[in-house]
Amino acid sequence: MELFLIKGVSRLQGEIELSGAKNAALPILVGAILSNEDVILHNIPLKLKDIQLTLDIIRSIGGKVIIDNKRVIINGKGISNFRLPADSSSKIRSSLIFLGALLSKIGKAEIPFPGGCSIGERKFDLHIDGIKALGAEVSINDSIKAEITRQLKGATFDFYLPTTTGTQNVILAALTAEGRTVLRNANTRPENQDFINFLNQMGAKIKLSNRYLEVEGVTGLHGTEYSVMCGSDEMITYIVMAAVTGGEIKIKGGTLKYIPTSLRHLRESGMEIFEWGESVYVSAKDKVLKPIDIATAPYPGINSDLQPLFSVYAAACNGESTITDMRFTDRFQYVDELKKFGIDIEAYGNCAVVKGAKKTTACSVKATDLRGGAALIAAALMSEGDSHISNIYQIDRGYEEIEKKLEKLGAKIQRINRC
Secondary structure (H helix, E strand, O other): OEEEEEEEOOOOEEEEEOOEOHHHHHHHHHHHOOEOOOEEEEOOOOOOHHHHHHHHHHHHOOOEEEEEOOEEEEEOOOOOOOEOOHHHHOOOHHHHHHHHHHHHHHOEEEEOOOOOOOOOOOOOHHHHHHHHHOOOEEEEOOOEEEEOOOOOEOOEEEOOOOOHHHHHHHHHHHOOOEOEEEEEOOOOOHHHHHHHHHHHHOOOEEEEEOOEEEEEOOOOEOOEEEEOOEOHHHHHHHHHHHHHOOOEEEEEOOOOOOOHHHHHHHHHHOOEEEEEOOEEEEEOOOOOOOOOEEEEOOOOOEOHHHHHHHHHHHHOOOOEEEEEOOOOOOOOOOHHHHHOOOOEEEEEOOEEEEEOOOOOEOOEEEOOOHHHHHHHHHHHHOOEEEEEEEOOHHHHOOOOOHHHHHHHOOOEEEEEEOO
């Protein structure tokens, strides 16, 4: 069993470089199978577990995958298998979007129930309803089965909430549908914008504005070469870690344009953050951080993924903060783990109240999910003594060798094996 051993307190200083955004890379990899020509992708975070599983799935259904140094080359010409392997696809949430992709590619798909983080109820009814609206036949028993018995036709579909992967799935199904598909209240977060830019570069015809999409059906997509955006969620992770340790860091490849609401709250709290020359500079040195009151919301609001990190940030603030999750009411499973550090945090329904600026001490904890695991690392960095974090598989799903990046910033963190 692998663990992280973290010795706090270490002030983070120096510079690191962001990896490609996981939540942009995953749908882009799936979208690439729609071409019978080579699709050459750059900035794919190849060391992430979710990325590796997705590439395994593509190979298993007949797609060609070549990893050439830091490039990934995908060709979907040989895809004929419509059944996804249960062992890999049941471990990740993004396996769902093969549903729309395979319908467009070969007219049939069978997907095991998806996995991913345990953060409360994560329904996929909007995926199914959106695909049905285009004319596909879908059944759900021990798996999700979909089939096209006649040409899909464009339709207008309203999402009752702006789901990220649901939007991706319906886009993929609509790409080869006859006529125009209109998606209202769609999720147009930056990673979905990157996904749409990629598809358009392959020959798709997609127009978007805030939560509104139009997809004009095409007969097929061609090969292309594309570089995936860097990860905003990863950037905020390191901003929070710098904040709770009173550090100063430079984040290469970062941009502030995709985090307007998070940026406003961080600056109002007392953080110094600015962008210069394709890098983001962050300083919490000698800062007394003010408490925050945030609520997650669809883009351009704060992503629900980030609220565990803001909870740890609040623990370093001087006063009482509130963190409200408007999407996942059960996403506070990490709270009990944070309490082990001595953090004064209580969860009530979909809200956590944090009383900050209290002494924290090292302990042993378990990562409950991806971002919750990153929050535990931040808590360990600000706590005196040696902390152990187990179940770090969850963290590896979304961060490429996070311990090596933190070591560059002066953190005392090791990946160790314990039987």
